[in-house]
Amino acid sequence: MEIIIQPGAGDASELAARIIQREVEGDPQSVLGLATGRTMEPVYARLAHWCRQGELDFSRCRTFNLDEYVGLPGRHENSYRYFMNERLFRHVNIDWKQTHLPDGVASDLEAECARYEQLIRKTGGVDLQLLGIGLSGHIGFNEPLSAFGSRTRVVALAPETLKQNAPLFAEPQQMPRQAITMGLGTILDSRRCVLLATGAAKAGIVAATVEGAVTGMVPASVLQWHPDCVIVLDEAAASGLRKTEYYQWMYKSEPKWDWLRQFAALREQPSRPVVPSQLRMEPAA
Ligand code: F6R
Secondary structure (H helix, E strand, O other), X not given: OEEEEEXXXXXXXXXXXXXXXXXXXXXXXXXXEEOOOHHHHHHHHHHHHHHHOOOOOOOOOEEEEOEEEOOOOOOOOOOHXXXXXXXXXXXXXXXXXXXXXXXXXXXXXXXXXXXXXXXXXHOOOOOEEEEOOOOOOOEOOEOOOOOOOOOXXXXXXXXXXXXXXXXXXXXXXXOOOEEEEOOHHHHHOOOEEEEEEOOHHHHXXXXXXXXXXXXXXXXXXXXXXXXXXXXXXXXXXXXXXXXXXXXXXXXXXXXXXXXXXXXXXXXXOOOOOOOHHHOOOOOOO
């Protein structure tokens, strides 16, 4: 696990977006695992912007989202299909047929979960998985006590998650109580993952995830087992961590992040626009 701490939420989301951009540049046929939620909105806004500028090409990418609410069709404005269409897919040159989410209104939900798992496997697995984190410690909708080996399945949402997301619904009491989510095992199978968390409200759960024990009570803590996982935070979300100096030191000393630090350094000089042509771009590792 690696930790990258940036001053503000905008800086952190830009870095997460840069990691995705780099992945797609390195392998235009990348299989991307995507997340929804408020934290992801600025990430997708940046990806859409770079795509419009011709700096990013999604035409050969395939995407798999982490989760979808049970009972919401894709046209419902609170469905995650709707979120993805509105926040990302309609703004980039992706082939919509290659964008996948679980179908929350499938007649046979168990069969739908099995189909989704198989499709991910058939596509060769997720190359880069983007993750947010819920106040309950969930990644995807894997709530506390989710099994570390769990696969895509129907889950009940925790009370904390209902409280977190119900305000996003026009009628909060109509928020579904269940969702389909990739499992923790599915997420652990991704080749690389990036978890982005911003804001002081996430400080406690981020600290438990990074510095606490690996436990089913904090599902995101299982990422300590992931072979290639980076956690990108703003200072507010990092404010509960005890070893921030160590994390900063490791990030600054790690040659594989040279390219990312160059972007961050350019951002600190507002007179110089951040354009990829200014950077020494080596193929993604
Ligand atoms: C949604 C998802 C969730 C969110 C998490 C954080 O696809 O995977 O785990 O990432 O609930 O949501 P926000 O960003 O709204 O705080």
